[in-house]
Amino acid sequence: MKKILLIAIVIAITSCxxxxxxxxxxxxEIYTTERLSQFLKxxxxxxVVLRTPVTSIKATEEEDVSFLYGAIEKEFxxxxxxxxxxxxxxxxxxxNQNSVNYSKLKDxxxxxxxxxxxxxxxxxxxxxxxxxxEKGKTGLLVTPYKRYGAxxxxxxxxxxxxxxxxxxKFNYAPCSxxxxxxINESWKKRVxxxxxxxxxxxxxxxxxxxxxxxxxTRELVNDMRN
Numbered sequence: 001m002k003k004i005l006l007i008a009i010v011i012a013i014t015s016c017x018x019x020x021x022x023x024x025x026x027x028x029e030i031y032t033t034e035r036l037s038q039f040l041k042x043x044x045x046x047x048v049v050l051r052t053p054v055t056s057i058k059a060t061e062e063e064d065v066s067f068l069y070g071a072i073e074k075e076f077x078x079x080x081x082x083x084x085x086x087x088x089x090x091x092x093x094x095x096n097q098n099s100v101n102y103s104k105l106k107d108x109x110x111x112x113x114x115x116x117x118x119x120x121x122x123x124x125x126x127x128x129x130x131x132x133x134e135k136g137k138t139g140l141l142v143t144p145y146k147r148y149g150a151x152x153x154x155x156x157x158x159x160x161x162x163x164x165x166x167x168x169k170f171n172y173a174p175c176s177x178x179x180x181x182x183i184n185e186s187w188k189k190r191v192x193x194x195x196x197x198x199x200x201x202x203x204x205x206x207x208x209x210x211x212x213x214x215x216x217t218r219e220l221v222n223d224m225r226n
Contacts (some may be wrong), residue, residue: 001211016133019131019183021145025173026124029222032156032166038163039112039158040225048076049084053117068120069211076115077219084111090091106159115220118156118167120213124149126173131183143191145183147174148203152216168223170216174204 008175052069073083092108105111127146132138150172156165175181193199204212 018134019139019141020050020093020133020180021128021131021183022174022180023126023128023147023149023175025099025149025176026151026171028171028219029167029169032223033163034166036156036158036174037167039224043112044221045080045082047082047110048113048115049088049089049109049111050076050112051116052086053119065120067180067206068210068213069117071214072115072117072217079218079221081221084109085118109159111159113165114157114159116157118153118155120150120152122148122150122209123198124151124171125201126175126200145181145187146201147181148201150204150209150212152213154220161192164226168220170219172204172209172212172216174202 045062050069050073069086076083089105089109089111092105125146126149127144129141129144130138131141131145151169153167153169157163158165181187190199190202194201
């Protein structure tokens with residue numbers, strides 16, 4: 001009797017195979033110029049400044065997001081770039097005479113490239129009703145699985161002749177690569193709270209957002225050079 005009960009339990013457990021969700025990020029949007037690539041081939045250690053937006057930052061939490069700016073600048077430093085101080089550059093730009101044309105700023109700031117951070121958005125909603133199991137089977141969920149991803153967008157300007165040199169948009173999807181999301185009872189309870197307006201969909205955590213921003217900056221450098 002005990003053996004029969006044990007077998008029944010094992011069958012019940014194995015039959016309830018875990019369900020997994022996996023998203024694919026939206027395709028990155030890269031628009032660059034040959035002039036930028038050539039410039040970086042001739043200048044292995046270019047001098048850059050990161051210009052940050054006053055608005056258009058949708059972070060995952062209501063707190064200071066300057067740590068993301070620092071993460072970007074650290075990646076530029078690790079890639080051999082010389083990073084100029086943002087606050088000093090902005091002081092020069094604040095002068096009306098110098099804000100007319102970027103090219104006039106070259107001698108005053110000793111900068112080659114302006115990397116404009118156009119937008120960081122940590123509230124890109126991904127959703128799907130498709131799942132897979134550990135055994136490779138697929139199926140459909142009654143309630144779609146939704147989580148926030150992120151996107152970051154840059155604009156690059158060659159300062160010597162005020163030349164627009166490219167825009168670069170990178171996307172991050174949750175539950176992607178090796179980080180599949182598991183459908184469990186906790187998720188089902190959360191969906192009920194969301195449907196009742198008591199909770200929002202899970203946003204990108206700050207450490208995941210920082211990792212994404214640093215990775216996007218590395219891709220930015222690679223795309224600019226190639």
